[in-house]
Amino acid sequence: MLLEAPPLLEVRDLTTAYQGLVAISGISLDVAEGEIVAVAGANGAGKSTLLKTIAGSERPRSGTVKLDGRNIGGTAGHLITAAGIAYVPENRRLFPRLSVADNLRLGSYLFRGKPDREEPLERVFRLFPRLNERLSQRAETLSGGEQQMLAISRALMTRPRLLMLDEPSQGIAPKLVDEIFDAVIAIRAAGTTVLIVEQRLSEVLAIADRGYVLQTGRVVIQGSAKDILDHTDVRKAYLGV
Amino acid sequence: MTLQTVVQVIASGLLMGLIYGLIAVGLSLIFGLMDVVNFAHGEMLMLAMYASFGLVLVSGIDPILLAPLMVAALFAVGALAYLGIVRFAMRARANLGMVQIFATFGLAVGIRGMAQLLFTPDYRSVPNVWLGGRTVSLAGIYLPVPQLAGAAVSILAFGALWLLITRTDLGKALEATREDAGAVALVGIDKNRVFTIGWGLGAGLVGLAGAILSIFYYIHPDVGASFALVAYVTVALGGFGSVFGALAAGIGVGLVEAATTLILPPSLKSIGIYGLYLLVVLVRPRGLFGHL
Numbered sequence: 001m002l003l004e005a006p007p008l009l010e011v012r013d014l015t016t017a018y019q020g021l022v023a024i025s026g027i028s029l030d031v032a033e034g035e036i037v038a039v040a041g042a043n044g045a046g047k048s049t050l051l052k053t054i055a056g057s058e059r060p061r062s063g064t065v066k067l068d069g070r071n072i073g074g075t076a077g078h079l080i081t082a083a084g085i086a087y088v089p090e091n092r093r094l095f096p097r098l099s100v101a102d103n104l105r106l107g108s109y110l111f112r113g114k115p116d117r118e119e120p121l122e123r124v125f126r127l128f129p130r131l132n133e134r135l136s137q138r139a140e141t142l143s144g145g146e147q148q149m150l151a152i153s154r155a156l157m158t159r160p161r162l163l164m165l166d167e168p169s170q171g172i173a174p175k176l177v178d179e180i181f182d183a184v185i186a187i188r189a190a191g192t193t194v195l196i197v198e199q200r201l202s203e204v205l206a207i208a209d210r211g212y213v214l215q216t217g218r219v220v221i222q223g224s225a226k227d228i229l230d231h232t233d234v235r236k237a238y239l240g241v
Numbered sequence: 242m243t244l245q246t247v248v249q250v251i252a253s254g255l256l257m258g259l260i261y262g263l264i265a266v267g268l269s270l271i272f273g274l275m276d277v278v279n280f281a282h283g284e285m286l287m288l289a290m291y292a293s294f295g296l297v298l299v300s301g302i303d304p305i306l307l308a309p310l311m312v313a314a315l316f317a318v319g320a321l322a323y324l325g326i327v328r329f330a331m332r333a334r335a336n337l338g339m340v341q342i343f344a345t346f347g348l349a350v351g352i353r354g355m356a357q358l359l360f361t362p363d364y365r366s367v368p369n370v371w372l373g374g375r376t377v378s379l380a381g382i383y384l385p386v387p388q389l390a391g392a393a394v395s396i397l398a399f400g401a402l403w404l405l406i407t408r409t410d411l412g413k414a415l416e417a418t419r420e421d422a423g424a425v426a427l428v429g430i431d432k433n434r435v436f437t438i439g440w441g442l443g444a445g446l447v448g449l450a451g452a453i454l455s456i457f458y459y460i461h462p463d464v465g466a467s468f469a470l471v472a473y474v475t476v477a478l479g480g481f482g483s484v485f486g487a488l489a490a491g492i493g494v495g496l497v498e499a500a501t502t503l504i505l506p507p508s509l510k511s512i513g514i515y516g517l518y519l520l521v522v523l524v525r526p527r528g529l530f531g532h533l
C-alpha cells in the first residue's frame with residue numbers, strides 16, 4: 001500500500017483568542033501542494049486571524065499547524081518565513097520609506113548566494129513588469145495596486161512553498177484586481193501553492209481549486225470551488241441570488 | 242577679534258564637534274531603531290573611559306590602540322543591556338513609555354553607583370599617552386593632537402557606519418526594522434536579533450568615543466552625565482533617530498560652544514548650546530534631519 005503524502009499545509013482544530021476573546025475556533029484545513037485554496041467569509045469571521053496564526057504573528061491557544069508534516073504551530077514568525085510560508089497581510093506592511101528595490105532585496109534576506117537572489121527577482125519582474133520601472137521609487141509613493149504587487153513580490157522573494165494572501169484586492173482599482181488574480185494563477189503555474197483570503201467570492205472561486213467559508217470563527221462550508229458556488233446558502237449570502 | 246582667532250575658534254569647534262557627533266550617534270541609532278531613549282548612554286561612555294584607563298594601566302598599551310577593544314567591550318555591554326533589561330521593559334502591558342524610561346534610567350543609576358563604589362569619586366587621567374598634551378600649529382592655528390585624532394576617528398567611524406547602512410544586508414535589516422519592526426518577520430528577519438545588534442552598535446560607538454575621550458579628559462563616575470547632556474541636545478538638534486543628523490548637529494554644537502567661549506567666561510560655555518537647542522525646539526521641533 002502506498003502511503004499518501006501529507007498535504008503541504010495541515011491545520012487541525014486551530015483556536016486563537018485575543019485577550020480571552022475567541023476569534024477562530026477549531027478550524028481544520030488542508031492545502032495540497034500545487035493548489036489554490038480560497039478562504040471566504042464576512043467581516044470579522046476570522047479569516048485574517050487564521051492566516052496570522054499560521055504565519056506565527058498570533059499564537060494559537062490550541063490546535064496544530066503542520067508544513068510538510070512538520071509541526072510549526074506557535075513558532076516565531078521569522079522562522080515560519082524561513083520554513084517556506086510567505087505571508088502578505090491585509091495592510092501589506094511594506095517598508096514605506098525604503099525603495100522598491102530595497103523592499104525586494106529584503107525579501108531575499110535569507111539567501112546569501114547571488115543566484116538565489118536574482119532568479120526570484122527575474123520572476124517577479126516577469127509577473128509585474130511595472131515594478132521594474134519603479135525600482136528607485138519609495139514604496140509609499142506607489143499606488144495601492146502597485147503596493148499590493150510589491151508586497152506579493154517581496155513575499156515571493158523569500159522563495160516560499162506556500163504563499164498566503166490576505167484580501168489582495170482590497171482598496172484596489174478594478175483593472176489592477178484582474179492583474180493580481182492573473183498573477184496568482186501564474187504564481188501557482190510556476191509551482192508555488194497559494195492560500196488566499198478574499199471577500200470577492202465569485203472572482204476568487206473562479207481561480208481557486210477548493211474553498212472554505214468561515215462564519216464567526218468556524219468553517220461552515222467547504223468543498224470544490226464549483227460546489228461552493230452552487231451551494232444555496234452561499235448563493236443567498238454572498239452572491240445575492 | 243582677528244581673523245586668526247576666528248579660524249582658531251572654527252577649527253577647535255569643528256574638532257570637538259566631530260567628537261560630539263561620535264558621542265551622540267549611538268543614542269540616535271538606538272532611538273531611531275526602536276523609539277527607546279537610552280538614559281544610560283552617558284554611563285556607557287563613562288564605563289568605556291574607565292575600561293580604557295584600566296587597560297592602559299595594566300597593559301601599558303596606548304589608549305588609541307585599545308580603541309577597537311573598547312568598541313567590542315561596549316558592544317557586549319549594549320547587547321546585554323538589551324537582552325537583559327530593555328527587551329523585558331518593552332513587553333510592559335501598561336505605561337510602556339514610563340517603563341522604558343525607568344529601565345534605562347535605573348541602569349544608569351546602577352552603573353554610576355557601581356563606579357562610585359569601585360573606582361571612588363576621584364578624578365583620574367590616563368598617564369603617558371603618545372598623543373597627550375601635544376599640539377600642532379598650522380599658520381598660527383593651534384590644534385591639540387588628541388582632538389585631531391579623535392576627529393579623524395569620528396570621520397572614519399561615520400564612514401564605516403555609512404557603508405554598513407547603505408551597502409550591507411545588516412544595514413538594510415536595520416533600516417527595515419526602523420521602518421516597521423513588526424513586519425520584518427515577513428522576510429525572515431528576527432527583530433530581536435536586530436535590536437540586540439542595534440544596541441551593540443550604539444554602545445560600541447559610544448565606547449569608541451570613550452576611548453578617545455580618555456586620552457584628554459578627566460575620568461570620574463559623573464563624567465558621562467555631562468557628555469550625555471550634550472548628546473541629548475545633539476540628537477534633538479540632528480533629529481531623533483537620524484544617524485547622520487547626529488554628525489551634522491555634533492559639528493554645530495561644537496562650533497557654537499567654541500564661539501560661546503569667545504564671548505563668555507568658560508564656566509558659561511554651555512549657554513550657547515542650550516540657546517541653540519531652545520531655538521531649534523521652537524523653530525523646528527523635529528530637528529534638522531528628523532521626520533516626525
Ligand SMILES: Nc1ncnc2c1ncn2[C@@H]1O[C@H](COP(=O)(O)OP(=O)(O)OP(=O)(O)O)[C@@H](O)[C@H]1O
Binds near residue numbers: 041043049199
Ligand atoms: N488584534 C485584535 N485584538 C482583538 N480582537 C481582534 C483583533 N484582531 C481581530 N480581532 C477580532 O477577531 C475577530 C476576527 O477578526 P479577523 O480580523 O480575523 O476577521 P476577518 O475575517 O479577517 O475580517 P475582515 O473581513 O474585516 O478582514 C473579530 O471579531 C475581530 O474583532
Ligand SMILES: [Mg+2]
Binds near residue numbers: 047048049090166
Ligand atoms: Mg481580515
